[in-house]
Amino acid sequence: MEKYRQSVSRSEPGCVVILLDRSDSMKLAWGRTGASLAEGAALAVNNILLDMCIKATTEVNAPVRHYFDVGIFSYGARLTDPGEGVESAFGGALAGRGLVPLPELAEHPVAVREEPSIDVMPVSxxxxxxxxxxxxxxTPMCQAIAVAGAHVFDWAAAHPDSFPPIVVNITDGMVTDSPYDGATLEDWVRRLTSIETNDGATLFFNVFLSPFEVTEIVFPSDPTGLPAPGPDLFALSSPLPPPMVDNARVDGYDVRPGARGLAFNVGRSTLLRVLQIGTRVPDRAR
Amino acid sequence: MLHTRQVVFYAPKRGNADAEWEDGAAAAPAQAGRGPRFAVADGATQGFGSARWAQQLVAGFVGDQGAPPDLAVDALHHWASDVQERWRDDPRLSGATDLQRLKQATVGSFATFLGCELRDLTGPRPRWAAVALGDAVLFHVREHRVVAQFPRIAPEEFGSNPDGVPTGAAALAELIGRARFADGDLADGDLLYLATDAFAQWVTVADRRDPRALWSTLAGLDHPEAFRGLVRGRRAAGEMVNDDVTLMRVRLERSPATHLVVCL
Structure with missing residues (x-):
């Protein structure tokens, strides 16, 4: 039976986990935006969460539908217990929570405020x-995968017929904690992607941010020509399953056979587009 | 003279409640100057207010909400503009949250649509005339064989057709301009089936495999649970996409109905 075909519904929700690099280098300016990598990444993550809430909003007088469980885990600087480590990036009423059902997420943003456009546009x-x-x-990336993996494992066991979990790692740097707990980064990724539902294995996508305005490489099918650490990230990234290949092609990307869920040296608007492509699961919607 | 007897079967996506079914179906008897009308629509899953949109389209087409449109592009455009206004000004929206207002304004909804009118049922040449936008399909069946399929869509083409009726005014003229029209002659004993995409796609495959078995089964459906059992089985076998499904069956016969069936 073909994998990665399950559509989301309330009885078979999806699972999206974002691993958010909060290491020191995220303070660098992101291109000409005037904002830091950390600010741009947070804005893109907030945008994708809003996107998911909007998609699950279907009618007046009806709650946001429970189409996804969502987790955001940050690695690098911690907020709750200052120092280096991994923690849930949610704040306010959701502080410390692992995977949160979408309706609850929609109910509990930490704030509603004026935010700049994701593109460099004079609007907010x-x-x-x-x-x-x-x-x-x-950059304790191994630990982040270990922490997220525990949540993903429990979720997949509880949702055997759902579309498999999607884990998106947003980073600008090199892992600094490999090996962690006796296992290398490759080992941790292998453990994560060995977690399966009946619809396929967990997907692990990587988005590598660049402070410089250099050529972006999105969904490559070959590591040739990728500067370090591109080839390593390519090897770690899951092949894009057919529905996401379709999503990417609809968005205008030239996706070749064997394309991986990797975006390299991306700018701000590309980050949001990649997140949208990587979190859109099969649907009959037009 | 031919009489009509129609029934609608439907099922929401597996895992969803009946209230989450986002298709629409409606029928109305002949009224002054026109014959009986039938319509199905399939609201976009990722839209806002899609069930309302699909229902307003089918109800409007059969004449439950003001004057129904003629089967012509200009008339359909004018009518769809009115339906859009009613959808946007729905008084229920006064209770909308910020997220709901945002989605209504930025995304709105969209529905595939299939409408059919039967003409000259008392005359010498009874026939159907239909309009389609998207991949809801009419199957005209006679003695367990398909006489006409409208629109003609191969199994692998379902889900890729971008046509339908949007709630946004900007795209309406272009999309209505893509409406397709067809008609066909009717005879005593004919059956018309109007189906939304997931069910229609399965029908096109099953018709190639064993048409007699398929059309005997569909003609014999006599209870909503029988239909839902069929859908459950085909979904479990991986033959039918897990989507909202709707099937309207219209039977044409010289003898009028002698009894009313109520399913409990």
Missing amino acids: ARMPVWVDPVHGYR
Whole structure:
């Protein structure tokens, strides 16, 4: 039976986990936007969460539908217990929570405030905020995958017929904690992607941010020509399953056979588009 | 003279409640100057207010909400503009949250649509005339064989057709301009089936495999649970996409109905 075909519904919700790099280098300016990498990444994450809430909003007098369970785990600087480590990036009523059902997420942003456009446009809009920009310390990516993996494992066991979990790692740097707990980054990713539902294995996508205006590489089918750490990230990234290949092609990307869920040296608007492509699961909607 | 007897079967996506079914179906008897009308619509899952939109389209087409449109592009455009206004000005929206207002304004909704009118049922040449936008399909069946399929869509083409009726005014003229029209002659004993995409797609495959079995089964559906059992089975077998499904069956016969069936 073909994998990665399950559509989301309330009885078979999806699971999206974002791993958010909050290491020190995220303080660098992101291109000409005037904002830091951390600010741009937080804005993109808030946008994608709003996107998901909007998609699950279907009618007046009806709650946001429980189509997804969502987790945001940050690694690098911690907010709750200052220092280096991994924690849930949610604040306010959701502080410390792992995976949160979408209706609850929609109910509990930490703030609703004026935010700049994701593109470099002279506009802004009032929008809910779930994640704030933070940066500091090194890049404990292995630990982040370990923490997220525990939540993903429990979720997949409880949702055997759902579309498999999608884990998106947003980073600008090199892992600093491999090996962690006796296992390398490759080992941790292998453990994560061995977690399956009946519809397929957990997907692990990587988005590598760049402070410089260099050529973006999105969904490559070959590691050739990728500067370091591109080839390593390519090897770690899951192949894009057919529905996401379709999403990417609809968005205008030239996706070749064997394309991986990797975006390299991306700018701000590309980050949001990649998140949208990587979190859109099969649907009959036009 | 031909009489009509129609029944609508439907099922929401597996995992959803009946109230979450986002298709629409409506029928109305002949009224002054026109014959009986039938319509189905399939609201976009990711839209806002899609069930209302689909229902308003089918109700409007059969004449339950003001004058129904003629089957012509200009008339359909004028009519759809009116339905859009009613959808946007729905008094229920006064209780909308910020998220709901945002989605209504930025996304809105969209529905595939299939409308059919039967003409000259008392005359020498009874026939159907239909309009389609998208991949809801009419199957005209006679003695367990498809006489006409409208629109003609191959199994692998379902889900890729972008046509339908939007709630946004900007795209309406272009989309209505893509409406397709067809008609066909009717005879005593004929059956018309109007189906939304997931069910229609399965029908097109099953018709190639064993048409007699398919059309005997569909002609014999006599209870909503029988239909839902069929849908459950085909979904479980991986033959039918897990989507809202709707099937309207219209039977044409010289003898009028002698009894009313109520399913409990």
